[in-house]
Amino acid sequence: MEFSLKWLAFEITPRCNLNCIHCRTSASMNLKDKLSFGDIKGVIDEISKEFKPVIVLTGGEPLLRSDVFDIADYIKYKGMRVGLATNGTLIGKKMALKIKKHIDIVSLSLDGSESEVHDDFRKVKGAFDATVRAAQILKEIGVDFIVNSSFTKRNQHDIENTYRLAKSLGAKAWYMFMIVPTGRAGELRSELISKEDYYKILKWHFELELKEKKMLVRPTCAPEYYALVDIERKKQNINFERRTLKFSTGGAKGCVAGQLIAFIGYDGEIKPCSYFLRSAGNVLESGFLKIWHESKIFKDMRDFESYNDKCAHCRYINVCGGCRARADAYFGDYMAIDPYCFL
Ligand code: SF4
Ligand code: SF4
Numbered sequence: 001m002e003f004s005l006k007w008l009a010f011e012i013t014p015r016c017n018l019n020c021i022h023c024r025t026s027a028s029m030n031l032k033d034k035l036s037f038g039d040i041k042g043v044i045d046e047i048s049k050e051f052k053p054v055i056v057l058t059g060g061e062p063l064l065r066s067d068v069f070d071i072a073d074y075i076k077y078k079g080m081r082v083g084l085a086t087n088g089t090l091i092g093k094k095m096a097l098k099i100k101k102h103i104d105i106v107s108l109s110l111d112g113s114e115s116e117v118h119d120d121f122r123k124v125k126g127a128f129d130a131t132v133r134a135a136q137i138l139k140e141i142g143v144d145f146i147v148n149s150s151f152t153k154r155n156q157h158d159i160e161n162t163y164r165l166a167k168s169l170g171a172k173a174w175y176m177f178m179i180v181p182t183g184r185a186g187e188l189r190s191e192l193i194s195k196e197d198y199y200k201i202l203k204w205h206f207e208l209e210l211k212e213k214k215m216l217v218r219p220t221c222a223p224e225y226y227a228l229v230d231i232e233r234k235k236q237n238i239n240f241e242r243r244t245l246k247f248s249t250g251g252a253k254g255c256v257a258g259q260l261i262a263f264i265g266y267d268g269e270i271k272p273c274s275y276f277l278r279s280a281g282n283v284l285e286s287g288f289l290k291i292w293h294e295s296k297i298f299k300d301m302r303d304f305e306s307y308n309d310k311c312a313h314c315r316y317i318n319v320c321g322g323c324r325a326r327a328d329a330y331f332g333d334y335m336a337i338d339p340y341c342f343l
Contacts, residue, residue, distance in 0.1 A: 043287075093141075264288070
C-alpha cells in the first residue's frame with residue numbers, strides 16, 4: 001500500500017449553531033476561530049507542494065466562517081478539489097448558489113428519517129426540516145451531495161428509514177457512521193450501539209449494498225465491514241465489486257487513518273483522522289508535511305506489523321486494520337485491537 005495523502009478534513013472553525021450529542025469537537029458558538037485565513041493559506045500551500053488531496057472544509061459549521069468561499073477558491077487555485085461538510089441548516093437558495101460556484105461536493109448530516117429522531121440528536125428543534133430543505137435546494141440547482149448519518153442506540157431503529165430518505169432526496173452517496181467515543185461522544189459510551197448489534201447492522205448493510213445500484217452506500221469508521229464483505233463474498237460465492245465515489249478517501253481498506261487521510265483541527269492540531277484523540281503535532285509549529293512523514297503516530301498507523309493484540313496476527317490486517325481511535329478511546333492504546341472486532 002502506498003501512503004499518500006488523498007483526503008484531508010480541515011476543521012476551519014469550532015463554532016456551530018447546533019449542539020449535537022456526538023460532536024467530536026464539542027463545538028459551540030462560544031468558541032473562537034484560531035486559524036487565520038493566512039494560516040490556512042500557508043497550510044494549503046505546503047500540502048500542495050507534495051499532494052493533491054480532496055480537502056473537505058468542516059467544523060463546527062464551516063458556513064459560519066465568512067471567508068469559507070475564499071478558502072475554497074484558494075484550494076482550487078492550488079489544483080485541489082474541495083468539499084464542504086455542513087449540517088445544512090444555513091443553506092437557503094442564495095447560499096446554495098454560492099456553494100455551487102465554489103464547492104465541488106457537499107456532505108449533509110442527517111441522523112434520522114424524521115424530526116423527532118434527528119432533532120433529538122442535534123439538540124435543536126427545526127434542524128431536520130432545515131437540512132431536508134437544504135438537500136432539496138441543492139438537488140434542484142444541481143449540486144452533488146452525500147448524506148452522512150451517525151447512529152447510537154437512540155436512533156439505530158431508524159437506520160433503514162434514514163437510508164431510504166437519503167435516497168429519495170437524491171444523494172450521490174449515503175455514509176452510515178459508527179460513532180467513535182471522542183469529544184462530546186465520549187460521554188455517550190453507554191449509548192453506543194452494542195457490539196452484537198454492530199455486527200448485525202453491518203450484515204444488513206452488506207445485503208443492502210448488493211441490491212443498491214444507484215446510490216453509493218458505505219459504513220464509515222466500521223473497518224471490520226471490509227473483512228465481513230470478504231467473508232460473505234466467498235461464502236455466498238458472489239462477485240462483489242466495490243464502487244468508489246470520485247471524492248472518496250480512495251481506500252480499499254477499512255481504516256486508512258494516517259495512511260491516505262488526515263485531519264487538521266481548528267487549533268491547528270494534526271491527527272490521523274477526525275476522531276483521533278491524540279495530536280501528532282501542530283501546523284503552526286512544525287507544518288503539515290514533517291508530521292505526515294516523521295511523527296511517531298503517523299508512522300505507527302502505517303506499520304501494520306507492529307499493531308498489538310489480535311490485530312498483529314490477523315489475516316485481515318491489510319483489509320480491515322481496526323479502528324485505531326476506538327482502540328485508543330477504550331484501551332488508551334491506539335495500536336490495540338478494535339474493541340468492536342467481531343472476528
Ligand atoms: S483483529 Fe484487528 S485487523 Fe483483524 S478483523 Fe479484528 S480489528 Fe480488524
Ligand atoms: S481510526 Fe477509526 S475513526 Fe479514525 S478513520 Fe480509522 S476507523 Fe475511522
